[in-house]
Amino acid sequence: MALKSSPVLFAWLSRLPRRNFSTSRALLATKPVTVRDALNQAMDEEMQRDEKVFIMGEEVAQYDGAYKVTRGLWKKYGDKRVIDTPITEMGFSGLAVGAAMAGLRPICEFMTFNFAMQAIDHVVNSAAKTFYMSAGQVSVPMVFRGPNGASAGVAAQHSQCFGAWYSHCPGLKVLMPYSSEDAKGLLKSAIRDPDPVVMLEDELLYGVAFPFSDEAQSADFLLPIGKAKIELEGRHITLVCAGRAVEHAMGAAKILAEKGVECEVINLRSIRPMDFETIARSIAKTHHLVTVEQGWPQSGIGAEICARVMESPSFFELDAPAWRLTGVDTPMPYARSLEALAVPRPNDVVAAVTAVLGNRISAVSSQ
Template structure:
């Protein structure tokens, strides 16, 4: 029974759909303030402005560099090349080479330098060209950054933000396509954030830079060029989102879908399809924060709907979805009217071929089909 369960998310994808799907482009068109959370308004038709995730991240970095002289950015190609994904575009010209620093291709080296700077009282933002490359520096991230504050009895904080694209992109194969949300989420001492929309990206990155703890900020390469409406308030330089608080992207009463990063958008689309096809009203929760996890929002939604589905692009074993299912059993067992379900990536290293790659990760119809099976519609 084990093997079918592990491959279940990929097994229901139809070959006809895979053939028709084009290759997904990596780029799509498209004084120091304390860490406090301001009241906010969501975007309305009158005040909304379309902003790409890339530009929202760039704006957050610029605002934090401007407001806090202790903040600086370092990483490969972040300065003269304006960033591998243009997230740091224009920052070198604006803030100079002492605040925006190009490094050699040595993750262990420049990550160790950044951790040392944080322990000395600065607030570095350490960019990895992809979090797959952060494996070279995992000793620095975990053994140095994550553990020092605790091991020092709270005497030595480590204010550092590790950021960059996480998970799979498009056509970059197994060694560039792994989701590290669960890896870092399992480590005491780290906070782990995973934005979806432009408001997520800006508000959470500013919160990460201001937080006195080491924060792992997991972006998604396929989201950089996507544009989202941002409210007038969210475009202000004092806009900060709270760490550890999920957002209900779509309210519903029949099914709770909990997701993160790029899968949030797929879940919202799937929820609309479920409504159109079956009349099912699904609630979609954008986790935003992997650690700390907003268990209260998830269980409150489960209490209302009675059914839970966790959607992520990571592997099925020991993942974020697995943790959500465990928590639903611990805190919401009495509310479940059916077994909770996880929809994840397949238990395989990511293939290079586009058809096989699509089969390896949740698609909208994967979510719809699994939800229909759960609801027996």
């Protein structure tokens, strides 16, 4: 009754939505989404789209995943499509490979890719090689996914990058997302791909929120496997990286920009197949190259890129030797102070760029 007799209050209430709330598409499009939620969204959409897609791994169901990437999917899809497994990577990865051979599309989650070493026979000898060994008669459409790379406070056996390990193997496609859009678009493409795909996510990026475009929010959003992204355009030096190394490269690029040095930062997204064309075009523009990765130096991703440069016309575009910036050639230390020194940081990237450009730094800064 009080509201009925108060036209002033009614007028004030009617103006509230107009004055204090906005639901414009522009605002919604800029709402950040974490990498964790982007991965969850990708799996949810693909499970809705194709009933042959299912998830299996340790704690992926009732516990919502060790890193909550599969949060809510067990309640939505039930025991037959989100399957908790015993602690036996060799066992459940073998089951997943067999299911893929039989026509299903499993997503096999490793709680960490360090545990995937227990299953590497199934990943390499079964999943990667079967299409070739069957003369193309048996496909293995599946995804191996989980956290990879340097973590925090978990020492040598739980803190290493498997990008070089798996990208060494023919028959596998190997992806390493950086942003939330990378994570969603690449995972959806991986689930739909006819070949086995290894999706190397970064544990330390799961909780990081990135801008998420209108396009990325669509259930039809896919990113092509084997296509890099230029995160930042520049004209003085090319930085090639993937995963969390992109974060360090972007941080270094910001520092160097204050000195007048423009870095072109290439986010590989896909380690195998690798988009060397984008790297070559960038080198032709900048004439300098630094690769950045968290893995060890010998036989690493940067070593592969530098070898391809040496074996191609891109070599003649370089005005200085290429530089590989990697993790330290030692098992990951447990001590926090040493751990921080074991993988490249923005200041290390700045030092590498300075070394490559040499005395050109002062000339570039004066332009």
